[in-house]
Amino acid sequence: MNYKLDQIDRKILEILQNNAKITNAQLSKEVGLSPAPTLERVKKLEQTGIIQSYHAKLDPAKIGLGVSTFVHVGLKGHNKENIEIFLNAIREIDEIIECHHVTGTGDFVLRVIAKDITSYQRLMLEKVSEISVVDNLQSMVILSTFKEKKSMPLPL
Structure with a gap:
């Protein structure tokens, strides 16, 4: 299944790849949406499997x-x-x-x-x-x- 990413989705993905601990409030400010639609987009990206998981990177x-x-x-x-x-x-x-x-x-x-x-x-x-x-x-x-x-x- 190919999910069509728009510019806001791309921005969300770029931000989350670099800082998965960002709050929804801060993420919404950075992408220019209010918190509710931002959260809905993140949930949609998770449900479609584009976002597979969140991790803590450790220093071996x-x-x-x-x-x-x-x-x-x-x-x-x-x-x-x-x-x-x-x-x-x-x-x-x-x-x-x-x-x-x-x-x-x-x-x-x-x-x-x-x-x-x-x-x-x-x-x-x-x-x-x-x-x-x-x-x-x-x-x-x-x-x-x-x-x-x-x-x-x-x-x-």
Whole structure:
């Protein structure tokens, strides 16, 4: 379902992507509507699934998570059963914070976060590589992140 966004909807989405804690009163001032219609628009954006959720962004280092990686995963066979086995297994691993089905060299790209290299190594050896359908893994440790934008551009 495509929901047609007007300029006010776009402005609401831009503001909420950058500050989800903004009050409805402040949001309404910034978009130039009274509070009631602003709230109705936000509810409509939520109901249509355009706004999926609201989050608190945490600093990994400050909560003791010092290693972040991307992992290319190749499966033993690219069929529905193997994909389901793999996805069910990784859903149970909290350190895997993203999973993307991709084209190219591997079948999936994971974003994994761990306390330290030792914890990461244990996770990969004892959990991820033990998933029965995993054929190969290629890890890339993230040394530095120079851009991590959470807001999406809104196409016209």
